[in-house]
Amino acid sequence: MTNTQRHMRGADRATLATNLKTAYQTGSSVRDLAHQHRRSYGFIHKLLTEADTPMRRRGMRPNNTAPADQ
Template identity: 55%
Template sequence: MSADHKKKCKSGQSIRDLLVEIERSYGFIHRLLDEADVTFRSRGGL
């Protein structure tokens, strides 16, 4: 995962937004972000 995608996720872009952009599965992107030590937001958006 590029540093640019990691930065986008940290700035609030969702995994679903990234999967459309880079044409990969949700699980693939989630795993890469997890390996890059990205802190995930809680579920439900609240």
């Protein structure tokens, strides 16, 4: 863990989870969010899960109509 990262608890964690949920639901990928926030994929995924975020299937666009590579 670097000096810029610390364990998140309480209101800070809830606020970040809400912000991540909004970004994910508007089209950002988990990997994009992890890169933007300089956190691991697993940490971002866990916060999204804690925020009851409906997760897209792998490779799906936000509107769930077609795989991202098509």
